[in-house]
Amino acid sequence: MEILTFTKGLCGIDEAGRGPFAGPMVVAGVLLNNQIDELNDSKKLTEKKREKLFDIIKNNSLYHIVFSSNEDIDNLGISACIKSSIIEIKNNKKAKSYLMDGNTSYKIENVSWKIKADTSVAEVSAASILAKVSRDRYMKEIALVYPEYSFEKHKGYGTKVHTEAIKKYGLSKLHRKSFKIKALE
Numbered sequence: 001m002e003i004l005t006f007t008k009g010l011c012g013i014d015e016a017g018r019g020p021f022a023g024p025m026v027v028a029g030v031l032l033n034n035q036i037d038e039l040n041d042s043k044k045l046t047e048k049k050r051e052k053l054f055d056i057i058k059n060n061s062l063y064h065i066v067f068s069s070n071e072d073i074d075n076l077g078i079s080a081c082i083k084s085s086i087i088e089i090k091n092n093k094k095a096k097s098y099l100m101d102g103n104t105s106y107k108i109e110n111v112s113w114k115i116k117a118d119t120s121v122a123e124v125s126a127a128s129i130l131a132k133v134s135r136d137r138y139m140k141e142i143a144l145v146y147p148e149y150s151f152e153k154h155k156g157y158g159t160k161v162h163t164e165a166i167k168k169y170g171l172s173k174l175h176r177k178s179f180k181i182k183a184l185e
Contacts, residue, residue: 003039003107004039004120004121004122004125005035005122006032006034006035006036006122006123006150007075007095007121007123008123009034009095009097010031010033010095010096010097010098010121010123011029011030011031011090011093011095011097011098011099011101011123012025012029012030012031012032012099012101012117012121012122012124012125012126012127013027013028013029013030013086013098013099013101013111013124013127014028014042014069014100014101014117014118014124014125014127014128014131015025015027015028015082015085015101015131016028016042016125016128016131016132016134016135016136017131017135017155017156018078018082018112018157018158019157020155020156020158020176020180021156021157021158021162021175021176021179022070022151022156022162022168022172022174022175022176023070023071023135023139023142023150023155023174024067024068024070024073024138024139025067025068025073025078025081025082025085025087025135026065026066026068026091026107026131026132026134026135026138027065027066027068027082027086027089027131028063028064028065028066028127028128028130028131028134029063029064029086029089029090029092029093029098029127029135030061030062030063030123030124030126030127030130031055031061031062031063031093031095031123032057032060032061032122032123032126033061033062034060035122035157036043036053036056036057036060036122036126038053039053039122039126040118040119040125041116041118041119041125041127041128042118042125042128042129042131042132042133043128044119045129047136050129050132050136053126053129054129054130054133054180057126057128057129057130061126062093063130064088064089064092064093065130065131065134066085066088066089067134067138068081068082068084068085069109070076070174070175070176070177072178073176073178074141074177074178077178079106082106083095083106083108086087086098086100086106086108086111087108090108090110090111097110097112098110098111098112099111099112099113099114099117099121099123099124100113100114100117100124101113101114101115101116101117101118101124101128102114102115102117103115108168124141125171135155136155139151139152139155139156139159140152142174146174148165148168148173149162149163149165149166149169149172150165153176156174158181162179166181171177
């Protein structure tokens, strides 16, 4: 595995939970203090590896994590929530520059973007992991309140099990009402 080196003064930013039917979207910003081995896009790591790296990242960085609720997403839209989260990260973590994973900087000053930055830039990989683990932990906790939806298994994404639960029980308070679910139409 390639070791991603860190750049002093760079804040990497990434999100988790853009596409699920339920739950929050989480955006994290990370400035690394030290080199951390084994970083990669959170989706390419096992849950066990992400959990291990989560504490290592937190102990070796300055970071800020922002949750946008399903209500925020329904009322404002995904892009507005991401933009607001990036601004909050900038206001809380001063850096020389900011790099967002993806294909837009949302026209925010001093924020650049790079497609697949989470696989090539250590700070963005670290942000990817903090965002994903934070969101997954939240979905596991909320599954105790809504056991009929099995959120602990699919984390709110559009699996067959999740779709069948929505058909049987309807939408919970955690579901994104603005999302069109083709399987339910």
